[in-house]
Amino acid sequence: MARMKFLCDAERCIECQACVTACKNEHEVPWGVNRRRVIVMNDGQPGERAVSVACMHCTDAPCAAVCPVDCFYTTADGIVLHDKDLCIGCGYCFYACPFGAPQYPEQTAFGVRGKMDKCTFCAGGPEPAHSQEELTKYGTNRVEEGKLPLCAEMCATKALIAGDGDVISDIYRKRVMQRGGRPQTWGWQSAYGEGV
Amino acid sequence: MMPKRTTLCAVAVVTLMLLAGCSDVTMYEPGVYKGSGDDTASEEAAEARADDLRERARTAHTDR
Structure with a gap:
């Protein structure tokens, strides 16, 4: 069984924000909500790196673990989705998520939280596929059509790759071997040290 | 009156x-x-689309 994952190749990301724009346009994401963001580290210094970040569709998702109304579910191919009809906008998932993926619309005064919104891996939600309800609440459902998330498919430098974990790790491994160095994935040195 | x-x-x-x-x-x-x-x-739906998605990932992300 496939397990859908994102991987951002920091060596290739040029911080063009095309992934952010593609996501917002495809899903008609409301003002104030960014399902995907580009994070820049060491901005303006030698060794500057940019990484495109959204929901990483964790295998053991902390957002789902802390949700008091259990509105999260994981599809058979590992995509973490949620039911906006159940969400109470408490914000626990935002505190639990290490990537800051859950977002809340800012359409009302005094910072009132609305229903949580996050990346769906372009897989819609629990409404009938391609229905108006699904489009309004969760955005388009590309995965059901056999397509991958638009952010990854639009990436000009192929820095952001998405799909079955086996396939994307294979693609990334070939790139690293071609470069003749060590993997430069975000956090690699923190996790494995300088020498690995 | 009814008895208790x-x-x-x-x-x-x-x-x-x-x-x-x-x-x-x-x-x-x-x-x-x-x-x-x-x-x-x-699982049935995921299995049905798995091959298409794998092929799409290879096509979309592999360098040309």
Whole structure:
């Protein structure tokens, strides 16, 4: 069984924000909500790196673990989705998520939280596929059509790759071997040290 | 006026009848998804699209 994952190749990301724009346009994401963001580290210094970040569709998702109304579910191919009809906008998932993926619309005064919104891996939600309800609440459902998330498919430098974990790790491994160095994935040195 | 014993019996019968309607109690199961079902999340649906998505990933992300 496939397990859908994102991987951002920091060596290739040029911080063009095309992934952010593609996501917002495809899903008609409301003002104030960014399902995907580009994070820049060491901005303006030698060794500057940019990484495109959204929901990483964790295998053991902390957002789902802390949700008091259990509105999260994981599809058979590992995509973490949620039911906006159940969400109470408490914000626990935002505190639990290490990537800051859950977002809340800012359409009302005094910072009132609305229903949580996050990346769906372009897989819609629990409404009938391609229905108006699904489009309004969760955005388009590309995965059901056999397509991958638009952010990854639009990436000009192929820095952001998405799909079955086996396939994307294979693609990334070939790139690293071609470069003749060590993997430069975000956090690699923190996790494995300088020498690995 | 009804005797006390008859009144108690009547109250007991009514109480039992009312409690009989409480058999379908929903128990909260923590950590179990409570929302509506998603047909596209099933194993069959995932299996059906897996090959297409793998091929698409190879086509879309491999350097040309």
